[in-house]
Amino acid sequence: MSVSTPASTVSTPVSTVSTSASTVSSHIAGILVDAALSAGAGTDRIAQLLGWDPELLRDRSFRIPVGDVSRLWGLLYTLAGPRAGVLAADRAEHGRLYVWDYLISNAPTLADGLREAARFNTTICDPKVGLEVIEDGSLLTARYFDLPHREPLDALVREFAAVVTARRAVAGFGDAGIPVRVEFSHSAPADRGYLVRALGTGNIHFDQPRDAITFLGTGAPVRPNDPLLQGILREHAERMLESGDPEPPWLEAFRRVLRARLSDRATGGARLDEVAKRLGVSERTLQRRLADHRTTWRVELETVRRDLAIALLRNGSDSIQSIALQLGYRDHRVLARAFRRWTGQSPAGFRRAIAN
The missing domain is CATH 1.10.10.60 (Homeodomain-like)
Structure with a gap:
């Protein structure tokens, strides 16, 4: 999906590779299950909620219906309230999102890493979810849109996406990966301190027209990277998208x-x-x-x-x-x-x- 931008910006559109609609990777679902377990939900409760054994998530090829993912977010909200998105992000250690993580961390620059993340966002997300990367002068912005969940779960998903993106940026590029501005389209929580700690910045704005996280692109280092490995990762991600999805x-x-x-x-x-x-x-x-x-x-x-x-x-x-x-x-x-x-x-x- 291509999104038009002003002439002064350079925009990386999201991937248009086709895959089954309204599904999410088992990596995301596995993170949510782990977060629910850490918040006190028992395995039996999770299995009852989903109607299938969470052990099936060990198969990396599974794609999970968005309806099941919404049920997991609902359970997390019941257990942890508005902080559930950050709780889930805490369980998303580097590597949990499989090839998507390494496409970012192996890139030579933060801009390149975010472009790879946008191009192959469908390997982890519902294909309807968009990730756009915009370069505007010294600023580098990643914008998520069309997140599929309703209130109050939509706020959890937005915060999860922003925190995971920020942490991947910091893991790969150090202080240059700390965002300089974060925008959310939902209203502010009663206490936003947990977001300040999770994102590493207090410049967080709510009730905005978009969900976005902005970095200082000019300060990001250019790192030595392995272009051959990056090519292998890219080919693997493309095969994941082209192979189609097995039964949920x-x-x-x-x-x-x-x-x-x-x-x-x-x-x-x-x-x-x-x-x-x-x-x-x-x-x-x-x-x-x-x-x-x-x-x-x-x-x-x-x-x-x-x-x-x-x-x-x-x-x-x-x-x-x-x-x-x-x-x-x-x-x-x-x-x-x-x-x-x-x-x-x-x-x-x-x-x-x-x-x-």
């Missing part, structure tokens, strides 16, 4: 439970209430979560039934009636109608074709 962890957890229920001969199919209970949520919450992922119980059930029916007919010797009952159908005739709809063949015809 909640949806994968749901499908794993559903497959397990249908694979168990003793269960005789899978019911909505049973799967919801296994996931630790209500039936209504389960259906709402499926809707959030643009799918339904019926669609998911039919998909797993189809895949299991094909696998059982191809690899097993069970009767078609037995397979029908295992998959939760009343009898083999109902399975036959569904199987013909899926494949254009009867179960018996499919099995004969495989045998031949």
Whole structure:
């Protein structure tokens, strides 16, 4: 997305690389889970809130629905109040944001590092979130926009983003990374001292038209850097964006439970209430979560039934009636109608074709 700026400025637009909408990297979600744990939330409470095991966040390839991330921010706000954004930033040690961190810290100048951060912001953020870098004379400004959360969570996210950006700048470029001005579009908290300490400056302004953090670009040192390593990091970030996103962890957890229920001969199919209970949520919450992922119980059930029916007919010797009952159908005739709809063949015809 390109943003026009006055002729006297040089603007680095945010990345336009496509990725699945309304998801956030597992790195961000992992930081929020750690912050919630440090604030007193138990693992069970977090799992219940999300409907999936937080251990799945160990997989760096996962992208988390923004709705789940909002739930984590809501939990943090309940536990820590307005300071929750800085609490989360405290858990975001250098390296927690993976390649994004190293693109900044390996850059030769602060301006170059912030440009890399803007270009590959989507590796950690919702693709709708923008990060623009503007150079205007001696000033270097990073501006975030289109943050997806509502009040009061939006203030937490803005403060988290500003503190993480400032700390990455200081880690890479020393005192030159201390901001000279910070702007927030939300109202000032009752006590802004925690932000002064976290950002290293008292020049913080609220109720502004933008969310921005400004540095003195002319004072930033030019450091020796490894351009080959920077190229490798950039290529890796590009592959992350181009490879597409795997299924979010909640949806994968749901499908794993559903497959397990249908694979168990003793269960005789899978019911909505049973799967919801296994996931630790209500039936209504389960259906709402499926809707959030643009799918339904019926669609998911039919998909797993189809895949299991094909696998059982191809690899097993069970009767078609037995397979029908295992998959939760009343009898083999109902399975036959569904199987013909899926494949254009009867179960018996499919099995004969495989045998031949």
